[in-house]
Amino acid sequence: MANKVLVPQIAVPYVKDDLAKHHLKMISTSNAQKADELLSKGKDAVAVMLLGAPFTKDMIDQMPNLKVISRFGVGYDNVDYRYAAKKGIKVTNTPGANAASVAEAAVTDILILSKHSYSISKAMREGDNDYVAKHPTNELAGKTVGIIGFGHIGRMVAKMLSGFNVNVLIWNRHPKQSQYGKFVDWDTLLKQSDFITLHVPATPDTIHSISTNEFKMMKDSAHIVNFARGSVIDQKALVEALKSGEIAGAGLDVYEKEPLPEDSELRKLPNVYLTPHNAGHSYEAIERMSTRAASEMERVINNEQPKWQIN
Incomplete structure (x- = not known):
């Protein structure tokens, strides 16, 4: 048989x-x-x-x-x-x-957040052609991108970003050598980064490792991108940080509960770019x-x- x-x-x-x-x-x-x-x-x-x-x-x-x-x-x-x-x-x-697909998606979200691409496109479709004049975009060049987790995906993200003239900071449990960025401690990465992208597994050490204290350390102009696991970020703390202006925005592909509930506050926030855990599905x-x-x-x-x- x-x-x-x-x-x-x-x-x-x-x-x-x-x-x-x-x-x-x-x-x-x-x-x-x-x-x-x-x-x-x-x-x-x-x-x-x-x-x-x-x-x-x-x-x-x-x-x-x-x-x-x-x-x-x-x-x-x-x-x-x-x-x-x-x-x-x-x-x-x-x-x-799926490392290449996820890395490309993470870099895409960083660019979308930097250029306000989603909100500008939405405003234009709704007939607001003056939106862009009131909401200037940002150049990525010269900014600091922090990469948390330096496995297959984190390494690809660093390499992809090397062409954008950004300063790359890296945190990893076990620091490694890389020509594409500088390894720093946890607090330094959080305090100095304009964009933070997460690429760590969900383990007892990483679950809710990004929470209230971490958002307080971040710049109020900073954005966070999560293509790791939803539980790495304390979602309740994230919502509060986004609503209060403690951070500027987020790009999320993963959530503490999936699929993301229809009544989730994340769906209502204008400074969040959401995708349905599809980064690796090329x-x-x-x-x-x-x-x-x-x-x-x-x-x-x-x-x-x-x-x-x-x-």
Whole structure:
């Protein structure tokens, strides 16, 4: 009997032929991948390719044949990976697969915030051709950009920004050498940066690491951009900082609760540019994440060591 593997619809076109070559029975799931669907379709599955839905201890207990949970992406805060390890289940991810897409999106948000692109376009569509005269834009050249987290994405952001004649400050738990910026301490980055972009995972050390005290340290003209995880920023404190003018604005692709609730105050603030956690969903990144996640499943099922095991 063929081993059953669960694959979200977004990945199916890229992996179905390869999985078939490895004699794996692919079961397509919705991209929402809610617990009841995964359990009804694949309680006997040996592998799950997982998007951003929670994968809990209870789900693990109900899937006795499971060998691997292969994350379609980088973050793994939605998986109880420690409990999975206790049950002998490997959890993997795809580091770097969407790095270019996310880095480009972060730089795009910095430019949009600098040029007020969204609000100017919105005003023009509404017939206000005088808006731009009252709201001059800023040059990025000469500004200071702080990068928090210097993994695959942070390094790409620094390199991309090198052509904009900006001063790049970098904070990372373990400082590294880079020709594209200067490593500084936490407080220095927060106090001196005109733009701050976040690229750290959600861990006990980073969750709500940007909160009231951090916003107080930032310039009132500063903007913050988050393409990491929503929980890295204390969202309530962010709303207060944006409303009070403690910081000038924000570009957000991730939120503490996703999808962002319709009644969220963030939706009402004019100084926030919002996108729905789609930075890593370019055609190129989707293909890389799909094929790499599938390869990790195949390795584990074949009793080989995966390349990117988390636990």
